[in-house]
Amino acid sequence: MSLLEARLVVRRGEFHLDVALSIARGETVALLGPNGAGKTTALRALAGLTPLSGGFLRVDGRDLSATPPEHRRVGVVFQDYLLFPHLSARDNVAFGPRRQGVDRRTAHETADRWLERVGLTDLARRKPRHLSGGQAQRVALARALAVDPVLLLLDEPLAALDARTRLETRAELHRHLAAHPGATLLVTHDPLDALVLADRLIVIEGGRVVQEGDAATITARPRTDYVAQLVGLNLYRGRGDGHAVRLDSGFVLTATDSVHGDAFVAFPPAAVALHPAQPDGSPRNTWPAVLTDIQRHGDNLRVRLDGPIVVAADITPAAAAHLDLAPGRELWAAVKASETRAYPAGVPEA
Template sequence: MSLDALLQMDRACLDLPLTVEPGEVVVVLGPNGAGKTTALRALAGLLPLQGGHIRLGNHVWDAPPKEFVPPQQRPVGMVFQDYLLFQHMSVLENVAFGLRARGIPRHTARSRALTWLETVGLADRARERPSALSGGQAQRVALARALATEPELLLLDEPLAALDAATRLRVRAELARHLRDFPGCTVLVTHDPVDAMALGDRLVVIEDGQVTQTGAPRDVAQHPGTDYIAHLVGLNLVRGKANGTIVTLDNGDTWMTTTAASGAINVAFAPTAIRLSHTRTQGPNAWQVTVTGVEQHAHTTRVHLDRSLSADLSPTALADLDLDGPLWASVDPADLRVYKSR
């Protein structure tokens, strides 16, 4: 059964249409405070809607002011950011908890819980307490607990946020495998672009409670529609109007591209595409810039420029520049990705 929802919360400034097909993983992506967790809590029944609706198949869960199904009656499994395992229970009892809460006899609940612990590779830790587990193991126990009740909707709230970088890489791959095998609808919220791209079949980006872009991860990454999305996927973004291969930017500058277009367009390009120098270079697409900040990124230095643009420089290129003095930036027309504004 597919999920069809229109989440409207006036007090949280949230207006989010959302559909999820069985077997699909939809990632709700956005900055802190965008409304991601509010949306998840509304789907779980922890926050009643003020408008809109939530339906799973033909079953209405929430349709103000008359319809509201309480959380315990919704076939939902949820993995919280901090996992919220019961510290006074064993790992096995944690996984069996949801089954027991639904009235399943203790022996049957424990048997099913052990099967799920085997699925996530933790059957040998069944008798231990959560405090004895690593972060990655705790995440797998939380997932097993959510899946043990055979939910029709799986909700995950920043499921990898509590892990260190090394553990996160491994657990992300494990989580992706389990989500591929889950036949129900999955909604995962995150602010991490790597988690979103690796785990999602479809992205829904929300900013200030509104959807700003939706689509397959590859399409969103290649055609960002807002500054937030562009920075999230590591691209610069400028806007303008195209007439063939000539683009008049919103600030009045004129650029040249290799892709003919017409009307309102976005122009995206990588920070590595920007070249900085003390004098204006020959050719198109050159403009004077001011450095607003500098930060180290592995073996490159990211130089933040005005107009919310960034340039990535090698140590050699950086050594040749006086960042406190006047600078010119330029970008090759071949490095520009041009597409229609949404």
């Protein structure tokens, strides 16, 4: 039985959230989605900060749908941490136990233990304004865990950090989450945070779950444009007839996979080869294209191409120079059938 079982229904004006969630003991689930998808609304509903319009919320078999936030045994780390500016790091961490009725001495002993665990014993008396971003994040995590939460909620916990601090803090956070015996929900827009920290991913768009599964499944078989962009794949939908998938535009993509009926075809930008003229002895997927955009992408360049299909391709700077690439350049694009993945579109992955 899952530790958390919920169906979160929240109606706020034009927006309607309807999301089912289940998280097992010791499991970390990442909730991903574009801006406005309902991620933070779902987290606030779990924390009791946004009331449910319908559905239910059960944690460890107990119905918490109408339970006030302070009685939920839920720990929350907000995106901006929201540490109390007038309290020291120690008193920030002790705040939760004190609200639960623990005496001051015991609460401070609990805070000291958690500050030791996150490596901040020497900074216990510092106010938040004297902490770095990474240190504030660790204090916020210690404060959330000090209440011995059954459910831990993390709202973009690494978003406010610079790249170097983020790398170090992500590894440290992974260690703490692995040791947390309760259920954890991580809200993030960063696919790397989700892939590193979570056991399972749930993707929502427009207040609904559009895909759910482990990282390998979702990265291999995206089901929406948002997910495809998240994992860096070109994605198309059409009708399969064996190894051929006909798109709505009439363009046909060939794959080694055999599919029938409503189907997706996906391939990475690195699989797209560019040629100045139609190639001879070419792969089974070739088409004329016009370059519309070119940008730096890591050590390579990512180009956008218009034509029978809109596609992203990754090429080396040397190849770009050889092809004399610039917006408006006419090219031929090619993708080997063996580089594509075709799979049914009718039933979402679970």
